[in-house]
Amino acid sequence: MKKILTYLLLIIVSIYIILPLYVLLATTFKPLEEIGISDMWKLPKNWSLSGFIKAFKKLAPNLKNSFYLTIPATIISSLIGSINGYVFSKIKFKSANLIFAIILFGMFIPYQSILFPLIRFLQSIKLYGTISGLILVHVVYGIPITTLIFRNYYSEVPDELVEAAYIDGAGFFKTYSKVLFPISLPAFVVVIIWQFTNIWNEFLFAVTVTSSPEKQPVTVALVNLAGSQVVEWNVQMAGALLTALPTLLVYFFLGKYFIRGLLAGSVKG
């Protein structure tokens, strides 16, 4: 009886969670003739890829931009986070905790509060409106979270391990490359997934730092696509599906690590 009630509730909650997914998929694969509003809740009678192909043609350059942005930004910010995490967890220097807290605050601020100066700054160094500019932005504002995840990860590594390396005469970088880096894979996976997802999904920087449509990441292109009345619904939903697909695939295959990153985001020392 209790079991049945639990399943019943699980199914009710699932309907809420699946509803948008259903609409998204059902609409994406409808042919043009079937996308009338009255058919919105029906499954396609004839499954068609026409909407998907049309959306792909429209969004392909922006998808490419998003990859050009997300991949380098993710790699660079993971490496920075790793070396920072090493210092903040293993090298005890004065007021390290205070400095860490001051860095960490940067991950919670509303980016509106730095946006106007940021744009002026990017304009002055000629990176405004470029993917490189966006990479710089995501690397810098990624420092707090990536440092946090690596710091927490390395805190679990016994200090003695690092100190033993020092006694053996290994220097700072050698200790990092021989002791810490080889055991860092799990942390790298968490950070890479976290940064990839966040940078791919990001919108505020994307819409303000890039101005010309051919430089825009896919999130901006999707909003512009949906904002134009002339575009058919199946194309819009296909666009939404295309935008979501890379991070969904990451979640599907590496969900376990994704959740770890998620929970690291709620700080915990």
Next chain:
Amino acid sequence: MLINPRGETLKKKNLIIGITVVFPSIVAIAIFVYGFISWTLRVSFSNWNSFSSLLRGIYKFVGFRNYERLFQDYRFQTDLWNTLFFTIFFLLGTIALGILMATLVDKGLKGSRIFQNLFLFPMAISFVVTGTVWSWIFAPGTLPNNPQGINLLFTKLGLEKLMWGWYTSTDSLGHFNVALIPVIIAATWQLAGYTMAMYLAGLRGIPDDIIEAAKVDGANEWKIFWKIKMPLLTPITLSALIILGHISLKIFDLVFAMTGSGPNFVTDVPAIYMFELTFRSNRYAMGSAIAIIMLLFVAVVIIPYLVTSLRGGKR
């Protein structure tokens, strides 16, 4: 532990290298976070409310004038009320649903894992995608004869009475614009799974013997949940409130993609107003003032959290 002198000097050397390594990051944060915030603060006290005044570049200090103007502005007042109600209902909805999901999944019935993954997948999706899809679901259509989205579903189920304008409605209860309800539903959809994950981590940390002892004492599940589990989960609830609360204070993408400001600003939020002032009408000083107000809201929530969280984290 380090007795040999070589190790001692090496330790000192490593300290210097270590500080040198993190130094660029510290400088970057100092400039990009704190420097830029001060810059925004300075702009918010200026008269840079047109492109030409910015070009001239002459800084004129006008004190709190931009802030005064904002607080007298109907649109900004609406934004503040919207933020308040959005935050309250979004927090209530997300936390309640998160707890429900976590307790259901935690029962460990067959298939729990699948449900858990399903509930969490919205977190992997962009707010922009969420907004686009929910915007179509809640588009009201032309009432009463040409309903769309949810309204259409209602007619098919014979529930015509439930049809309404959703995010296009200009009705309000006191200062609560009911058009926010669909936006809250979409935001809850996205973040309930995240809250579930936090509570699941907490629930799994509760030692079994505490629960067993309570069962022996004859407590039923309801009582165990409210009297034992919930009090033990208070730190999780607090974290969830703060993390979700600060997300809702700066919410932008979801509203931007889903509804925009709406008729008579029923679904407007400070972030959207800031965006339009700064990037559409060149009123940089006014936009900066909103940005600073948003920052203050977030700081009030986050700073105490950071302080206690990092202190507690010291082992």
